[in-house]
Amino acid sequence: MWRAYKAWERASDKWRTSFAQKEFITIPDLCKISAPFAQMENGRGELTPQMWMGRGFHWTDIEASKMHSLMGAGVAKMLGKTALHGDGSYWLHGLAKEESVGVPLELLEGHTLIVGTTGVGKTRLFDILIAQCIMRGEPVVIIDPKGDQGLADNARKVCEFMGHPEKFIYFNPAHPDKSASIDPLRNWNRKTELASRVAALIPSETGTDAFVAFGWKVLQDICGALITTEERPNLMKLRRYIEGGPDDLLLKALRFHFRAKVQNWEEKLAPLIKKAQSNSKDDSPVLRAYIKFYKDVVIHEHPNVDLAGLISTFEHNRDHFSKMVASLIPILSMLTTDPLADLLSPDFEPGHDKISTDMKKVITNDMVLYMGLDSLADSTVGSAIGSVMLADMTAVAGDIYNYGGSSKKLVNVFVDEAAEVINTPTIQLLNKGRGAGFKMYIATQTFADFAARLGDENKARQVLGNTNNKIILRVLDAETQKYVSDGIPKIKAQSMSVRYGHSLTTTMSEEYGAAYQEQATAEEAELIPPGILSELPPLHCYIRQSGGRTYKARIPILGERKEVPRRARRSTSENLKAKRG
Numbered sequence: 001m002w003r004a005y006k007a008w009e010r011a012s013d014k015w016r017t018s019f020a021q022k023e024f025i026t027i028p029d030l031c032k033i034s035a036p037f038a039q040m041e042n043g044r045g046e047l048t049p050q051m052w053m054g055r056g057f058h059w060t061d062i063e064a065s066k067m068h069s070l071m072g073a074g075v076a077k078m079l080g081k082t083a084l085h086g087d088g089s090y091w092l093h094g095l096a097k098e099e100s101v102g103v104p105l106e107l108l109e110g111h112t113l114i115v116g117t118t119g120v121g122k123t124r125l126f127d128i129l130i131a132q133c134i135m136r137g138e139p140v141v142i143i144d145p146k147g148d149q150g151l152a153d154n155a156r157k158v159c160e161f162m163g164h165p166e167k168f169i170y171f172n173p174a175h176p177d178k179s180a181s182i183d184p185l186r187n188w189n190r191k192t193e194l195a196s197r198v199a200a201l202i203p204s205e206t207g208t209d210a211f212v213a214f215g216w217k218v219l220q221d222i223c224g225a226l227i228t229t230e231e232r233p234n235l236m237k238l239r240r241y242i243e244g245g246p247d248d249l250l251l252k253a254l255r256f257h258f259r260a261k262v263q264n265w266e267e268k269l270a271p272l273i274k275k276a277q278s279n280s281k282d283d284s285p286v287l288r289a290y291i292k293f294y295k296d297v298v299i300h301e302h303p304n305v306d307l308a309g310l311i312s313t314f315e316h317n318r319d320h321f322s323k324m325v326a327s328l329i330p331i332l333s334m335l336t337t338d339p340l341a342d343l344l345s346p347d348f349e350p351g352h353d354k355i356s357t358d359m360k361k362v363i364t365n366d367m368v369l370y371m372g373l374d375s376l377a378d379s380t381v382g383s384a385i386g387s388v389m390l391a392d393m394t395a396v397a398g399d400i401y402n403y404g405g406s407s408k409k410l411v412n413v414f415v416d417e418a419a420e421v422i423n424t425p426t427i428q429l430l431n432k433g434r435g436a437g438f439k440m441y442i443a444t445q446t447f448a449d450f451a452a453r454l455g456d457e458n459k460a461r462q463v464l465g466n467t468n469n470k471i472i473l474r475v476l477d478a479e480t481q482k483y484v485s486d487g488i489p490k491i492k493a494q495s496m497s498v499r500y501g502h503s504l505t506t507t508m509s510e511e512y513g514a515a516y517q518e519q520a521t522a523e524e525a526e527l528i529p530p531g532i533l534s535e536l537p538p539l540h541c542y543i544r545q546s547g548g549r550t551y552k553a554r555i556p557i558l559g560e561r562k563e564v565p566r567r568a569r570r571s572t573s574e575n576l577k578a579k580r581g
Contacts, residue, residue, distance in 0.1 A: 022539065023055075025556040027131065027154075027161045034132050037102045050102030051132055053471075053543060056553030057096040061491040063552070064527050066095045068493040088474065088537030093554055101553045103469070103545055105410075109434050110546045111466060114443040115480060116473025121539040122443040125471065126414050127154045127558040129441060130368075133412040134158045140368045141359070141393065143386050145379075145417045147172055147372030154558050155368055167365070169357060172372035173385070176339035181346035182371075184392040185233050186358035189399055191306075194233055195219035197391040200425050201331045201384055215328040218321075221313045222246060224306030225253040236345035239332040242325055245318075247284055250310050254290045261302035269293050287314075334381045335388065344385070359389075359396045363411050375420055386421025394425040394433075401436040411438045418442035419449030427459060430466035442467065446477040468546035472528075474536040481530035484542075488550065493525035 025033070034052040041047055057063070070078055070091070079091055116122050126142070131154065133140050144151055152170060159168040169180045188194050199216040222241045226233045229252050241249050258265040272293050276285040291311055299308075313321075335344055346356040362369045371389060375382030393413065413429075415421065422442075430440055442463075444450065450460035464483070475481050501515035527550060528542055536542075543551040 023554070023556040024560065025128075025558060026560060027158055027558065030128065030131055030558065031135055031161070033100065034135065037100070038132075038136060040102065040104075049105045049136075051105060051108060051129065053101045053103055053551070054128070054541075054553040054555040055098045056093070056101045056543075056551050057098050059527070059542065059550040059552045061493075061527065063095045064491050064525070065493045067092065067532070068525050088540065089532070089535040090537050090540075092532070092536070093540060093552060095552075098554075101543065101551050103543065107546045108439055108469060109410075110468030111430055111434075111440040112442070112469040112471060113464065113467035114441065114471045114473070115445070115447070115475060115484075116443075116541070117445055117476045119538065120474040120536070121541070121555055122473060123148050123151055123416060124539060124557050125473075125541070125555050126151060126416060126441070126443070128555060130155055130412070130414060131158045131558060134162060134368055137162075137366055138410050138412055139363045139366045140412045140414070141362060142368075142370045143373070143389065143413070143415045143421060144371065145373045145375035145382050145386060145420045147174060147374050147376070148416070150559075151416070152370045152372065155370055159368055167367045169355065169362065169367055169369045170372075171343070171370065172374060173340055173343060173381075174372065174374040174377065176343060179339075179343055180355035180357055181343050182369075182389070183234060183346055183356070183358050184344060184388045185235065187360045187392065187396050187399065189402075191224050191227055192220060193395050194223045197388065197395060197425070198235075198238065198331070199328075200391050200423055201387050202327050211324060211327050214324040217309070218242060218313055218325060218328070221306070221309035222249065225249050225310045228253045228304070228306050229256050234345040234347065235332060235335050236341055236347075239329075239336045242332065243329060246310055246314055247287055250307075250314050251287050251290060253307055253310060254294060257294075257302070257304055257307055258290075258298065262298055265293075268297065291315075331384055334384045340381070340385070344388075359392050360399070363396060363400075363409070366409075373421070375417070379420065383420050386415075387423045387426075390415075390421060390423060390429065391425040393438075394429045397429055397433050397436040397438050401432070404436065409437055411436070413438060413440050415440070415442045417444065419444050419453045422450060422453055422463065424459075427462050427466070430463065440467070446475075446480045447483055448477065448479060470544040471541050472533060472536075472544070473541045474538070475533040478530070481533045484533065484544075485526050485528055485530040488527045488544065490524050491527050493523055 030052075037050040037052045039047065040050045075089075075091060114122050114125060123144075123146075127150075130140055130142065130151075134155065135158065140155070142151065142155060152172075156165070156168045156170070159165050170178060171182055172179050185194050185197065195216050198219050199212055202212050202215050204212045219238060219242075222238055223233045225246070226237060226249065229249070231237070258269070262268070269289065272289040273286055276289040276292075291314075294307065294311070334340075342354075346354070357367075357369075359369075361367070371386070373382035373386050375386075397411075415426075418426075429438060430442075433440065447460065447464060450463050451457045454460055454463075470484065470487075472484050475484070499515070499517040501517075533542075537554075539555045539557070541553055541555065543553055545551075
């Protein structure tokens with residue numbers, strides 16, 4: 001009986017090592033499986049909700065030693081050639097019995113980095129994680145440079161399943177007729193935030209060079225004047241007054257200020273206007289008269305910092321001004337050309353049927369915002385959209401941190417292909433967003449992508465250092481493999497060596513000698529060898545929690561299994577036979 005049990009156990013182990021099928025899960029089934037994890041308790045009876053991450057097992061030195069032993073003896077020799085699947089080393093997942101794997105939500109507050117080469121399951125993992133965030137009723141923001149329609153559809157279907165289809169908001173410049181409008185400059189507490197948000201998009205090696213500083217000042221002057229005139233700043237207005245000059249805005253702002261602070265200002269100003277029109281050869285004699293009146297009369301009793309700044313911008317040498325804002329104008333042009341003019345600078349009349357929102361509304365109302373950036377068609381514009389949205393989100397996080405009080409809520413931010421949109425405000429969000437309840441999930445293909453995007457390896461390391469949890473799918477880049485492996489403690493792997501020996505003397509007695517020796521040694525080895533990461537099958541991953549635990553897991557695909565019709569299967573097999581014949 002004991003031998004039969006051990007034989008069954010051995011057969012079960014071998015079956016697990018050869019299991020190589022994709023698993024599908026429907027939204028109702030995911031809801032049933034993840035519900036107990038949302039109410040998980042620890043050994044002390046305290047509620048410690050978890051995120052369901054798929055099925056797998058705790059990867060310890062036991063499983064790692066089995067892996068090293070199999071690799072040393074030869075996987076094909078020990079498990080048969082069927083274990084050498086063409087799509088990856090599925091046998092890794094058979095080294096222990098699998099069960100549902102969960103990660104405590106409090107650990108995920110330390111942000112999560114998901115790394116894997118193209119087509120191995122990063123987006124499908126997002127499906128599973130996003131669905132659970134929606135089921136918990138938390139706000140979700142999805143930034144997807146590729147514009148994966150499956151990711152958007154799954155998020156929408158989960159909202160419908162939960163009975164709140166109105167909570168799903170779709171943004172994509174590739175589909176302006178279906179897309180909502182989002183104003184990235186809607187939310188602010190200090191006027192300087194608006195200038196910083198746009199200036200963060202100016203290309204710069206250090207972020208502190210003269211072009212960035214000058215661009216920030218111009219943006220600040222224009223935003224300040226717009227607010228003075230009771231106009232809401234948006235990207236379209238910024239472009240108009242930077243490209244065309246601030247003349248009209250300055251004149252309007254001066255009138256507003258005079259009307260509010262100076263009695264009988266029109267009578268006092270009239271002689272100056274008349275004199276300027278008769279004597280000046282300038283193209284803007286009226287505006288020059290207004291500026292002179294402000295400098296000679298008004299500034300002594302009613303100074304205004306915003307007006308002073310815009311006057312200095314107006315009086316700046318035009319040729320030098322054009323050179324200094326040369327890197328700012330293309331960014332504003334990208335974000336305000338059709339159809340982005342209406343999508344990012346909404347200014348609709350009352351009663352319109354277009355959905356218009358902003359980041360603060362999304363978070364306050366627990367909504368699900370999907371932002372496809374259409375980067376495949378235009379990577380430059382897509383990157384600019386993603387960057388300004390992340391800068392807006394950072395400002396909202398700061399607002400929640402400073403003024404949110406006890407009403408702070410968890411906000412889930414998912415950024416696919418993060419290297420295409422990441423910027424300095426995003427690093428700030430990773431660094432300080434936890435205090436505002438922000439949980440970031442950022443996906444990339446290699447760590448070098450961050451350095452290439454940010455232009456600074458130190459900033460790239462900031463991104464890696466601020467993500468406490470790592471989910472590693474198949475990785476082909478050697479540097480990324482080494483980074484993952486080096487961050488995990490080594491183990492002592494047991495190995496057995498066997499030696500045989502024999503001898504035969506040539507004397508008359510012909511003496512014969514034999515020797516047999518076994519030696520067990522413990523050698524230092526990696527818990528996860530760098531090279532093994534390149535052999536992970538699609539949808540298989542290692543999960544490294546911030547607390548130090550490591551799991552091996554496989555991820556199901558959210559959706560119904562697509563069965564091939566029987567007739568199609570028959571025709572396919574007939575075609576193969578015909579080709580062979």
